[in-house]
Amino acid sequence: MKENKLSILTKGIIRENPTLVLVLGTCPSIAKSNSLFNALGLGLCTAIVLVLSNIMISALRKVIPDKVRIPCYILIIASFVTIIQMLVHAYLPDLYDSLGAFIALIVVNCIILGRAEMFASKNPVGDSALDGLGMGLGFTLSLTCMALIREVFGAGQFFGIDLPFFSTYNFPILQKTFGGFLVFGIMIAVVGLISKGKAPYKKSFGCEGCPNASICNVAAGQSACGGKDEVKEGGEAQ
Amino acid sequence: MNKTYIKSIIVIVSICLIMGLLLAGVYSVTAPVIAANEEAALNKALKDMFPQATTFEEADLAGAPKSITALYLVDGGSYYVVNLKMVTGYTTGATTFIMGVDASDMSITDLQILSYNESVRMDDAFPGSFPGLTADKVDLVTTASPAVFSKAALKKTVLSALDYLRDYSVKGGE
Numbered sequence A: 001m002k003e004n005k006l007s008i009l010t011k012g013i014i015r016e017n018p019t020l021v022l023v024l025g026t027c028p029s030i031a032k033s034n035s036l037f038n039a040l041g042l043g044l045c046t047a048i049v050l051v052l053s054n055i056m057i058s059a060l061r062k063v064i065p066d067k068v069r070i071p072c073y074i075l076i077i078a079s080f081v082t083i084i085q086m087l088v089h090a091y092l093p094d095l096y097d098s099l100g101a102f103i104a105l106i107v108v109n110c111i112i113l114g115r116a117e118m119f120a121s122k123n124p125v126g127d128s129a130l131d132g133l134g135m136g137l138g139f140t141l142s143l144t145c146m147a148l149i150r151e152v153f154g155a156g157q158f159f160g161i162d163l164p165f166f167s168t169y170n171f172p173i174l175q176k177t178f179g180g181f182l183v184f185g186i187m188i189a190v191v192g193l194i195s196k197g198k199a200p201y202k203k204s205f206g207c208e209g210c211p212n213a214s215i216c217n218v219a220a221g222q223s224a225c226g227g228k229d230e231v232k233e234g235g236e237a238q
Numbered sequence B: 001m002n003k004t005y006i007k008s009i010i011v012i013v014s015i016c017l018i019m020g021l022l023l024a025g026v027y028s029v030t031a032p033v034i035a036a037n038e039e040a041a042l043n044k045a046l047k048d049m050f051p052q053a054t055t056f057e058e059a060d061l062a063g064a065p066k067s068i069t070a071l072y073l074v075d076g077g078s079y080y081v082v083n084l085k086m087v088t089g090y091t092t093g094a095t096t097f098i099m100g101v102d103a104s105d106m107s108i109t110d111l112q113i114l115s116y117n118e119s120v121r122m123d124d125a126f127p128g129s130f131p132g133l134t135a136d137k138v139d140l141v142t143t144a145s146p147a148v149f150s151k152a153a154l155k156k157t158v159l160s161a162l163d164y165l166r167d168y169s170v171k172g173g174e
Helices: A005-009 A026-031 A035-058 A064-090 A093-102 A104-108 A110-120 A125-155 A177-194 B005-048 B148-170
Strands: B056-058 B070-076 B079-085 B097-101 B107-115
Touching: A005 A035, A005 A125, A005 B107, A026 A093, A026 A104, A026 A125, A026 A177, A026 B148, A035 A064, A035 A093, A035 A110, A064 A093, A064 A104, A064 A110, A093 A104, A104 A125, A104 B148, A110 A125, A125 A177, B005 B079, B005 B107, B070 B148, B079 B148, B097 B148
Parallel strands: none
Antiparallel strands: B056 B070, B070 B079, B079 B097, B097 B107
């Protein structure tokens, strides 16, 4: 069923939030959600790369041969990440110093390659841009929520400013990796409760929607899934 | 040759060219800004390290190890300041720092990190464990977690710089 534009934009924010529902991009989410400054910075950089790469991949979707689609996608994504890295280094040096190697690591963020493969390579440019924006905003939102908890309750600060009471009474463990995993897990549980378990964990796509359809030959027995992986939304594998 | 392979090659090369041009354009705009920022940060760090100093004279680096990118003589050579980059570590060359050394006894006066791009951050106290130490005592600095590998690389860079400065001082700055 064709989605409307608003649905494409908003699904990435809660219903299909890439971090808390799809559980993608976990590494930067935990590593850089220890402060609001880092979280917002990394989230927005990732969102910009998502939008630009989705637009370009969607524009070239009929040109890129199936056999070399992954190298092409990574080439495009890595170039945009490098552009963003140079721009941040030049005009936001404090953010560049703070994020360090995690700007370059946006290249291997599963959200970007995942959306390129599952959406941008199959949909028009406008829809792909909206999808990238929605997913990017969802990623930024989840990172910001995690950072809010970890910075206020872990360091007693808000954007580096000491807060009364919390600056004296806080849980420094929340600033460490253990705290990151703890907050991450709790937030996944909370989102699951809010969505009452209706967040899709398997999408129905069948063989027609499978990314490997063009190189798959179920009849000849040359299929990774044997043509079995068709599932209904929220249901069990057939 | 199969048409599919030819098309694949053409597409990949074309994407490389287009993205390469885009990267070159952005680089041409941002490189001068980045260089100016780095110079300003270095000048500020030098002034913070030696606020009373009047001159920072850049010296020749003949025979210096790769980790030393610049050597400054403070007020005619009573102190040295070396601009260093880590040549080992996870992301080589991405961590740069300056170190002040007292020329009279080759002890470290200060160490400031200018840029750090390893994925695990060092604790803030680690650079502060070097001031007052000479080369033989630097070897005793512990490199406990976090960032053990990066700390060890920084320590190695500091020792290499101190060795060079000792020889430089003995040769009278030649």
